[in-house]
Amino acid sequence: MQSKIDSIFTPGLVAAQQPQWPGGPDGEPVQRAVAQLQKLPPLVFAGECDNLKARIAEAAEGRAFWLQGGDCAETFVAATADSIRNRIKTILQMAAVLQYFASMPVIKVGRMAGQFAKPRSNNDETRDGVTLPAYRGDAVNDLAFTLEARTPDPQRLVQVYNTSAATLNLVRAFTTGGFADLRQVHEWNKGFASDPRFGARYEQLANEIGRALEFMVSAGVDPEAFKTVDFYSSHEALILEYEKALTRIDSRTGLPYDVSGHFVWVGERTRQLDGAHMDFASKIQNPIGIKLGPKTTPEDALAMIAKLNPKNEPGRLTFITRMGSGQIRDKLPPLVDAVTKSGAKVLWVCDPMHGNTYETSTGYKTRKFDDVMDEVRGFFEVHKKLGTHPGGVHIELTGDDVTECVGGGEQISEADLAGRYESACDPRLNHTQSLELAFLVAEMLRDR
Numbered sequence: 428m429q430s431k432i433d434s435i436f437t438p439g440l441v442a443a444q445q446p447q448w449p450g451g452p453d454g455e456p457v458q459r460a461v462a463q464l465q466k467l468p469p470l471v472f473a474g475e476c477d478n479l480k481a482r483i484a485e486a487a488e489g490r491a492f493w494l495q496g497g498d499c500a501e502t503f504v505a506a507t508a509d510s511i512r513n514r515i516k517t518i519l520q521m522a523a524v525l526q527y528f529a530s531m532p533v534i535k536v537g538r539m540a541g542q543f544a545k546p547r548s549n550n551d552e553t554r555d556g557v558t559l560p561a562y563r564g565d566a567v568n569d570l571a572f573t574l575e576a577r578t579p580d581p582q583r584l585v586q587v588y589n590t591s592a593a594t595l596n597l598v599r600a601f602t603t604g605g606f607a608d609l610r611q612v613h614e615w616n617k618g619f620a621s622d623p624r625f626g627a628r629y630e631q632l633a634n635e636i637g638r639a640l641e642f643m644v645s646a647g648v649d650p651e652a653f654k655t656v657d658f659y660s661s662h663e664a665l666i667l668e669y670e671k672a673l674t675r676i677d678s679r680t681g682l683p684y685d686v687s688g689h690f691v692w693v694g695e696r697t698r699q700l701d702g703a704h705m706d707f708a709s710k711i712q713n714p715i716g717i718k719l720g721p722k723t724t725p726e727d728a729l730a731m732i733a734k735l736n737p738k739n740e741p742g743r744l745t746f747i748t749r750m751g752s753g754q755i756r757d758k759l760p761p762l763v764d765a766v767t768k769s770g771a772k773v774l775w776v777c778d779p780m781h782g783n784t785y786e787t788s789t790g791y792k793t794r795k796f797d798d799v800m801d802e803v804r805g806f807f808e809v810h811k812k813l814g815t816h817p818g819g820v821h822i823e824l825t826g827d828d829v830t831e832c833v834g835g836g837e838q839i840s841e842a843d844l845a846g847r848y849e850s851a852c853d854p855r856l857n858h859t860q861s862l863e864l865a866f867l868v869a870e871m872l873r874d875r
């Protein structure tokens with residue numbers, strides 16, 4: 428069966444951003460890890476991927492909104508009950524607010540249970556004259572700055588699988604076992620919105636949701652319906668040994684699915700049309716995303732559509748744009764316009780994080796909350812002008828009170844970053860900043 432799967436992918440293509448594994452990609456250490464992964468059961472069921480695809484198709488038609496959030500880089504040590512619960516809670520709180528003001532279903536997707544590998548601008552990192560391999564995520568090496576920690580270890584891929592399985596297990600328990608009850612989520616939101624630092628702006632919105640919930644109950648809506656939510660997992664399909672080892676033939680359809688997560692995306696640095704990542708994405712049946720940065724031309728976008736979704740299957744393709752607040756209003760319109768005119772069905776999602784990163788004079792990678800919001804606002808403006816659906820947002824966030832992005836109602840300053848900067852990679856919105864974003868996006872959805 429495995430040779431059948433391997434034969435699906437085109438051999439000999441260049442795969443950007445791969446680790447320098449000891450022994451190389453065909454060496455014994457990698458092959459041993461791959462053989463272990465190939466024997467393990469799927470993390471997700473192909474039918475769930477199809478369900479998600481159907482929901483994305485709805486969103487692409489303007490009938491649902493996409494919310495995707497989680498760490499830039501998950502780590503093994505942070506896969507604790509508290510950390511997972513806080514992330515889930517944050518995403519559920521955001522989704523409740525968005526859903527009410529969008530008056531449409533919100534598709535809830537975690538950058539979770541698989542987001543362990545990172546593309547890097549430089550292969551190496553130098554500190555005080557010492558040069559070591561760059562940290563490429565817990566899937567590859569360890570963040571500590573020693574030669575041992577930074578040497579890629581393929582056995583980490585097996586740990587990615589195990590940590591993803593444990594994470595997903597808890598996510599499924601939380602989202603179906605009562606924790607996600609809409610009434611509970613609303614209580615949390617009321618607590619947030621009553622914080623005097625935000626004035627009455629969010630409190631009014633939260634009160635409105637509260638009245639709607641009371642109305643539904645008084646009208647006889649079965650409260651059991653509030654208890655469970657659908658929640659999907661997603662990550663960047665970066666380390667191809669891992670993703671291919673978890674690609675399986677679905678017994679129902681006879682087609683290949685990457686069962687490491689429901690939704691996978693190809694990043695800005697690995698989306699070369701003739702590269703191995705795009706070949707991989709073109710061969711699996713999952714719904715897939717492609718990150719589009721400011722250099723993307725309309726021709727690029729159309730070529731990606733031709734490669735990844737030649738049959739124009741609804742829900743198959745999501746474009747996640749990450750232009751930067753200064754460029755979104757100029758760079759996005761030609762792309763949306765060309766794609767719309769081509770008749771291709773895609774979901775447009777705004778990643779307001781990756782085009783807005785800068786380094787402080789004190790050496791912290793950060794983002795300004797106002798830049799993040801301005802990119803989202805630009806995204807909504809562009810879609811309004813073109814008559815297309817601003818389909819969703821893609822956010823790097825955590826449920827904890829970290830200090831990694833500046834601004835927001837807590838007015839985190841550059842000097843505050845040192846207080847609790849915990850990200851293994853890019854700066855994330857903290858719990859409060861994430862909820863503020865949700866309320867502000869909810870206003871945009873309401874006023875659209």
Ligand code: PEP
Pocket residue numbers: 499546693694695696718719749781853
């Ligand atoms: C990311 O999502 O963490 C990332 C690296 O994004 P991009 O590929 O858009 O730079």
Ligand code: MN
Pocket residue numbers: 499500781823852853
């Ligand atoms: Mn990132």
